[in-house]
Amino acid sequence: MKSCYIENISSISPQNTFGTEEFLDNIVERNPEMPYLSAIEPDYKLYILNAGLRRRMSHVIKMGVAAALECAKGSSVENPDAIITATGLGCLADTEKFLNSIVVNHEQLLNPTAFIQSTFNTIGAQIALILQNKGYNFTYVHRGFSFETALIDAMMQLTDDEATRVLVGAIDEITPSEYEVTKRLGFWRNGAVMGEGAQFFMLSSEKTESSYAELIDVHQFQLKDNEKADDRINSFLDKHSLTMKDVDLVVLGNSGDKLLDVPFQNFKSEISSNTPTAEFKHLCGEYHTAASFGVWCIANILKRQKLPFAMHPNGKVDKLERVLLYNSYQNVNHSIYLLEAI
Amino acid sequence: MSSYVTGIGVISAIGKNVKENLEALLAKRTGISCLTLFESTHDVPVGELKLSNEQLQQMLGLPITKTYSRTALLGMVAVKEALTDAGIKTNSGLRIGLISSTSAGGMDLSENFYKEMLAKPNGGRLRNVISHDCGDSTEKIADFVGIRDYVTTISTACSSSANAIMLADRMLKHNLLDVVVAGGIDPLCLFTINGFSSLMILDNELCRPFDETRAGLNLGEGAGFIVLQREDTLKDKKPYCQLAGYANENDSYHQTATSPDGDGPLRAMAGALKKAGLKPEDVDYVNVHGTGTGNNDQSEGTALKRLFGDKIPHFSSTKVYTGHILGAAGGIEAVYSILSITHDVVFSTYNFKNPMTDIMLTPVVDTIHNAGVNVVMSNSFGFGGNVSSLVFSSLKK
Structure with a gap:
């Protein structure tokens, strides 16, 4: 596949990630009264201008739409050729x-609004x-593979020259039930904490001065x-003629569940102690599309050339040019991402 | 380079396999009838498969004591049939993927769970909620047939399974997989019956696509899957036809309605033909989305006229037989489109009487045999402006 560049990113998460220049500098701890990590929501008035529309939108739609619009606005082309969204449970509150x-x-005598908005592709739509985007519009809804297929789809579009810019996003919400x-x-019995969020990425076939990273x-x-x-x-690294020695940082998507995290423990013991590792799910919580938060972190790490203390508290890194992300959802859906600095 | 269709599988109100579906379509036998599988206060006709989950489990050789969503069961029947038809063994060393799609996921079970949970906290059996998400049925089906290389699921409302077929073709072209089973599934459930009822687009009688008197759609249930392969993995297998082209566009007009000028549908149809390298006059039959709602048929009819001008090819909506199977509609109608090519037959909208006064288009009302069918277009349009069109062509073209 052709090179694919991350031109812009955005995130609404349980951390201060939206509308700020900081990068995980001031970590927000979980509210001890809450059993999960809720997203910090921006003032949606600034992003979703139509008041009636905003009122009808549920929490997850607002998160997704605001993150998407912010990501698009900061890109060289506001209107992409394709929009691809990923979600595990979609618009759950409306459902x-x-x-x-x-x-x-x-x-x-039921009001149809919640039904209409419960459809999985509501956010993309x-x-x-x-x-007013009339291009390709897909929504992937497969647990810990939703975001992964969305990215593969986008990379195929860019490779086939069917698109030069694809807006890809992942969104999931917590509901009390x-x-x-x-x-x-x-x-949540063995250490994992539930989370939520919306991450969007403008992927481009062209490298620009402000590109964050290359998605390999x-x-x-x-x-x-x-x-x-x-x-x-x-074997994934081998396909790219690489070994673990060529990787500067491994980001792990372990959820904190001591039973489900076994593959991560095995993997950590396999890789040399020279390869630093970092984690992110303690910051965003666990959900179907949480890997998107990991990719958002890596894009920032590669562009800023800075590894936040919160992701990697003990140790230092020599260089940050090539980063591997290994994620797993429920030890069933596994995925690997490879990103490089521009 | 286009991929080849080597297997088909379908289950719907008109039959539990391809043979039964074809017989019913040729004989103009509708599967629309009363709802019997669960209670609803809505007295609307539906395209219901008259087999209980227990009967489906028996048919599939699954333990009766275990709980499966109807979505997973319907999908297992159709995917198994499609793989068997293609002669594909899942341990053959080929990289095989399952790309499924659904709009309801495991809602047929989770809506019961939710009712019990509302009645009392901690109420509801957990086995009725664990299959709620859309990925569950895909993983259950993959386990059942032994697909281990790739699974994913799409949900773009009523265009879902047409989109699954597009992704399959693209993954084959990029050599990410060797064989893909692609399609979709939707079960009847209270959630969708009430949803479409709240939108006031359910007809109390048999739906009448493209008819001036049309008053809405009938919901249906089922699954439709096709097996797609690249040429290099065909060996001596003779494919049914090619997936020649496709396009997905966004109408970008309204969350639930399609634009009255048919702008999005027109772009989807024209885009699919362009990708296939074909012209409008090459199309022999269009299996239209044709739901029977005022909005869809007006919009789709307008788009047909804009694309084909005075030379409208044979077209029909097979939803008068199956009902509208939402996320599965594109997969099931892909199977029917493939049958149209391989049996050289055009299916009918048998109950059509009065053309829409503003559009004046007449669908095929009687089965046409020896119709000279080489190129078939299949349309699927969904909520969120999601419009998709597939084009299948015989190997001659």
């Missing part, structure tokens, strides 16, 4: 709202409507019998 109205109103259900399912490749996989993640990571 619950409509389900609730079915039960409470006994299926009669709203971005297109606001930008989702927290209760996942808690009952044991998701993305690979998603499920482990077959007796297979280890290390083998897949090594």
Whole structure:
């Protein structure tokens, strides 16, 4: 595939990541009264100008649309050739709202707004409507593979010259009942913390002065019998004629769950102690598309040539030219990303 | 270079396999009837598959004691049929992917969970909520048929499975996979029945696509998948036809309605033809989106006239047989389009009577045999302005 450059990025997350020049300088800890990491929301009036539209939009739509518009605005071309969104659970609050109205109103005289907005491609569609974008518009909804397929799709578009700029974003929200259900399912029993957020990336086939990083490749996989993640990571590097020695930093998407993080422990023990590692899910929380926060961090690391203390508290790095991200969702959906400095 | 269709699989209200679906289409036998599988206060006709989940599990040889979403079960039937039809073994060393799509995901189970959870905190059986997300059915189907190399899921409302087929072709071209099973699934559930009812676009009678008297759509359920391969992996397998072209565009007009001038649909159809290197006059049959809603058929009809001018090819909506199967519509209608080419037949919208006064287009009302079908276009338009068009062509073209 052809080179693919990250021209602009944006993030609405549980950290101060939106509308600021700082990069994880002042870490926001979880509110001890809350069991999860909620996103810090901007003043949406500044981003979604139509008041009626803004009022109708749910939390996840506002996060997605504001992050997308901010990312597009800071790019050399505001209107991309394609818009690709990724989400694990889509517009969950609207889904619950409509389900609730079915039960409470006994299926009669229901307001369609929540139903309309519950559709998984609502955020991608709203971005297109606001930008009056008539191009390719896809939404991927596959757990810990949603964001990965979105990036692969974008890279294919750029390689085929079907697009020169693709806006790719990942969005997921927390709802109180989702927290209760996942808690009952044991998701937060072993150390992981639930999170949410919206990350958008303007990908371009052209390098510009302000580009953040080059996205070299993305690979998603499920482990077959007796297979280890290390083998897949090594063969991924091998495909690019690289070994772990050529990687300056490994960013790990471990969730903090001591049972599910086993592949990360194995991987860390495999790689040489000369390769520094960093983490990010303690900052954004765990969700289907949390890897997008990791990619947002790496784009910043490569552009600013700075590794935040919060991601890598003990140690130092010699250089920051090539970064590998290994992510896993529930130890089922695994993915590897390779990024390089411009 | 286009990819080749080597296998097809379908399950819908008109049959649990390709053979039964084809027989019903040829005989003009609709599957639209009363809802029987669950209770709803809406008395609307639906394209329901008259098999319970338990019967589907038995059919698939799955343990009756386990809980599966209807989405996963319908998908397993169609994906298994498509792979068997293509003669693809999942342990053959080829890199095989499953690209599925759905609008409802595991909602058929989770809507029951939610009701119980509303009634009392900690209520609801967890096994009814773990398959809620759209990726669950894809992973269950992949496990069932033994696909381990690649899975992903698309959800762009009613164009979902047409888009899954596009992604499949592009991944084959980029040599990321050797074989892809692509399509979509949607089950009937309270959520969608109430959703479309709240939009007041469900017809209380059999839907009447492209008819002046049309009053909305009938929902249906099912799954449709096709197997796509690159030429170099075909070996001695004779494909059905080629996926010649496709396009996805955004109408960018309204969250739920399509533009009255059919601008988005026109760009999708013209884009698909351009990619196929074909002209409008090459198209022999259009399997239209044709939902039977006032808005869709007016918009799509206008787009057809703008693209084809006075020479409108044969066209019909097969939704009078299956109902509108939302995320699965593009996959199921892709299967029907492929059948149209391989059996040289044009399917009908048998109950059509009165042309729309402003558009005056008449769909095919009787099955046409020996129709000379080489190129078929299949349209799927969804919420969010998501408009998609696929073009299949016989190997002669």
